[in-house]
Amino acid sequence: MNKATSSTISWIAQIGAVVIMGQSLFFKFTAHPESVAIFTDIGMEPNGRILIGVVELIACLLLLRPASAHYGALLGACTMGGAIVGHFTQIGWTGERGQLGLLAVLVFVFCAVILYIRRMDLPFIKVALDESKRRPARED
Amino acid sequence: MIGKISIDLHKVSKTVNLAIPTLAILFFLAGWKLSYYFHFGTIAFALLTLINFFYMRVQTGHALLRNFGLMGQARYMMESIGPELRQYFFANDTEEKPFNRTERSEVYRKAKGVDSATSFGSQHEFDAREVKVRHSMYPILKDQQIPYSLTFGSERGIENTYTIDKPFIISAMSYGALGEKAVRSLARGAKKAGIPMNTGEGGYPKYHLDEGCDLIFQMGTAKFGVRNDDGTLNDAKLSELVNKDSIKMIEIKLSQGAKPGKGGLLPKEKITDEIAELRGVPKGKDVISPPFHPECVGAQNTVQFIAHVQQVSGLPVGIKLCVGRPAQLEELIVEMVAQNTFPDWISVDGSEGGTGAAPKAFIDSVGMPLYPALKTVNDLLSKHGARDKLKLLAAGKLVSPERQMVAFCLGADAVYSARGFMLALGCIQALQCGNNTCPVGITTHDPELQRGIDIDVKSDRVSNYVHNLQHDLEELLSAAGCRSVQELSFDHLYIPSESTLAPYVTR
Incomplete structure (x- = not known):
């Protein structure tokens, strides 16, 4: 995969993640009944709903800047990880909640793709990955 | 247990x-x-x-x-974070390299115009290897001194001689090695202090010229700014360049203390679009200059090349070198005498020179250190009757009056410093010059890091530093009972047997 292709794929995933997370913010911040119901079920209403909304908003903003996209993806993946855990434990997958859960999985996958493509930007990971610095032993 | x-x-x-x-x-x-x-x-x-x-x-x-x-x-x-912790807390005041805290503080104080008197004794080890200046039993008053003046090119009787009235020159640092604001601060400071500045081998010295200080154009082995595609000298470009009023002299760099025997090196991290254009080089890879001038492959054609540059430019032309084998240098001097052609000055760069990026092996272990090298050059020139045909400049960690005084005693007519002026600009010795990440914005092109530099304030620091160096030099001269630096000699030095200069002492 060359640089241009991977950059395009990363951007598609970034935009995808931002669009999905972004529209869910609208429901969170306007206290949409379904959103309120979910957060009530997990005992985080209302502070948790606002808190998660703010975290997602930060993730979206970070995702839109190339220099910080990897941090946005990390934050997005962690938030979605928390959501997916919720769907498996308390929220469930029935009806509209199933759709929301699938969207969370989709954003998680997008973020994972971005993290993979931009792995050389990740602190703590890049040091162990720096393939360019690895020189095969000389054999003469 | x-x-x-x-x-x-x-x-x-x-x-x-x-x-x-x-x-x-x-x-x-x-x-x-x-x-x-x-x-x-x-x-x-x-x-x-x-x-x-x-x-x-x-x-x-x-x-x-x-x-x-x-x-x-x-x-x-x-x-x-070890380097920072050591510098902040753990390293003692005299153990850091290349400049320890006492040496750095001295420059900072001079640059800020703060009194540098200390009490209760020196931090130096007295019975060790440090060279000391021998004072006179009969010091003189400062107003008995002869005002300093040095004219380059006078020996050849050329029209465009150049005279300096302070024995300090800002050593070669290119735009590329330094960022724009650092170059401007140094150049403006040089103008305020009335001293010249060497442009370094960075090609057309755009920002150096902007500030209107006197300039010594350095021609490195790649001849950035005045080269043909094959790396030889383009006479037309040189003539065009020397027409600029600010350019007073030309220095041909044969070798450099940080990496003698190797060409200049500009790491790819520091090559911006503008630098690529000014130097005529591609972006994205390290720019490594050739290790020698194609015109200079032996004593004879080196001297001919010097004569050629003198003739094309019409300005004083000097050479800069780090001494390797004295015998080769002697050969060059003999050839100068034979052709009756001398550079207008020789800059002796000690192997402790260090503003350039260089492989560690070269920085640490190639070339003669300044003191013995300077002594060697001075002795060889005298031996062949050539000492009065040219001037001698010295470079290599000459950031403090003490070291500069030693250089004058060893025969230098004026001294170069690069790192001294970087410290005056506020260098904190973070040792990141080659990474484009200089935390004080001196050796970086990152606008966010350069933001920290206020050119007016920093140029004043440069000027203060020069004036305070001159003040200390005059005091030291008076103490030595000398009216000018030319009266200083090797006998004015106390040299312990552990010193690199010890072999030159006739006991």
Whole structure:
């Protein structure tokens, strides 16, 4: 995969993640009944709903800047990880909640793709990955 | 060993590596059964578990991380802040290299115009290898001194001679090595102080010229700014350049203290579009100049090349070199005498020179240090009757009046300093000159880092530094009972047997 292709794929995933997370913010911040119901079920209403909304908003903003996209993806993946855990434990997958859960999985996958493509930007990971610095032993 | 408390790092890391996934599970259970907020912990520890798995099972480059996981990373993190910690807390005032805290503070004080008197004795080790200046029993008053004046080119009787009235010159630092604001600050400071500045081998000296100070154009082995495509000198470009009023002299760089025998090196991190254009080089890879001028492959054609540049430019022309084998240098001097052609000055760069980026092996172990090199050059010139045909400049850690005084005693007519002026600009010796990450914005092109430099303030520091150096030099001269630096000689030095100068002492 060359640089241009991977950059395009990363951007598609970034935009995808931002669009999905972004529209869910609208429901969170306007206290949409379904959103309120979910957060009530997990005992985080209302502070948790606002808190998660703010975290997602930060993730979206970070995702839109190339220099910080990897941090946005990390934050997005962690938030979605928390959501997916919720769907498996308390929220469930029935009806509209199933759709929301699938969207969370989709954003998680997008973020994972971005993290993979931009792995050389990740602190703590890049040091162990720096393939360019690895020189095969000389054999003469 | 019973009863002894010790920390076994192996066990600590094993415990941590077990604790991380365990905590992830416990947080999960708490998040499920107690409060969903615990899932913040679940996610954090799940992430750490993943990173740990990656370190210990996936990556293969670092054995420490494979064996100990995240705890192994602690070593790298601690190590990475080691230089700062040592400089802030642990290194004593005289042990840092290349400049220790006392040397740096002295420059800072001079640059800020703060009194540098100290009390209760010196930090130096007196019975060791340090050279001292011998004072006179009959010091003179400062107003008995002859005002300093040095005219380059007078020996050849050329029209465009150049005279300096302070024995200090800002040594070669190119735009490229330094960022725009640092270059401007130095150039403006040089103008305020009334001293010339060497442009370094960075091609057309755009920002140096902007500030209107007197300039010595340096022609490196790649001849940036005045080259043909094959690396030879383009006479037309040189003539055009020397028409600029600010350009007073030309210096041909044969070799340089930081990397004698190797060409200049500009790391790719520091090559911006503009620098690529000014030098005529591609972006994205290190620019490595050839190790020698194609015109200079022996004593004879080196002297001819000097004569050629003198003739084309019509200006005083000097050469800069770091001494390797004195016999080769002697050959060159003999050739100068034979052709009756002399450069207008020779700059002797000690191997301790260090503004240039260079491979460690070269920085550490190639070339003669300044003091013995300067003494050697001065002696060889005198031996062949050539000392009065040219001027002698010295460079190499000459940031303080003490070292400069020693250089004058060894025969220098004027002294170059690069790092002294960088310190005056506020260099904190972070040792990141080649990475484009200079924290005080001097050796970087990053606009965010350069933001810290206020050109007006910093140029005043440069000017203060020069004036305070001159003040100290005059005081030292008076103490030595000399009316000018030309009256100083090797006999004005006390040289312990441990010094690099000891072999030159006739006992």
